[in-house]
Amino acid sequence: MSDAIRAAKEALASEHLIQPRLRGEREALRVLLATRHGAVLASTAAINQLKALIVSAPDDLRGELRKLMRPARITRCAQLRDRPAHGIEHRMTARALRSTAQRIQTLAG
Numbered sequence: 001m002s003d004a005i006r007a008a009k010e011a012l013a014s015e016h017l018i019q020p021r022l023r024g025e026r027e028a029l030r031v032l033l034a035t036r037h038g039a040v041l042a043s044t045a046a047i048n049q050l051k052a053l054i055v056s057a058p059d060d061l062r063g064e065l066r067k068l069m070r071p072a073r074i075t076r077c078a079q080l081r082d083r084p085a086h087g088i089e090h091r092m093t094a095r096a097l098r099s100t101a102q103r104i105q106t107l108a109g
Contacts, residue, residue, distance in 0.1 A: 061090060
């Protein structure tokens with residue numbers, strides 16, 4: 001009889017009940033880590049979405065944003081306004097960029 005089978009039979013025959021681990025600090029840490037992991041995934045997805053929006057943005061908007069470093073680009077996108085003087089594509093792209101950048105800022109905060 002192998003050791004594993006013998007140990008299993010002894011465990012089943014035992015009347016001693018095994019106590020589950022206490023939740024306390026271990027569970028608190030698990031909850032915080034799970035929440036952080038979700039926030040990191042959401043932030044990464046938002047950053048990737050912002051990059052994709054910039055790549056497909058109208059030329060003037062794309063040119064303005066590509067020269068900025070990421071923190072400045074996010075700040076600039078969060079401040080974009082859709083002005084009636086611009087075409088519909090430009091205005092809706094600016095709206096999408098603003099919304100996505102604000103989501104990034106919220107997730108980072």
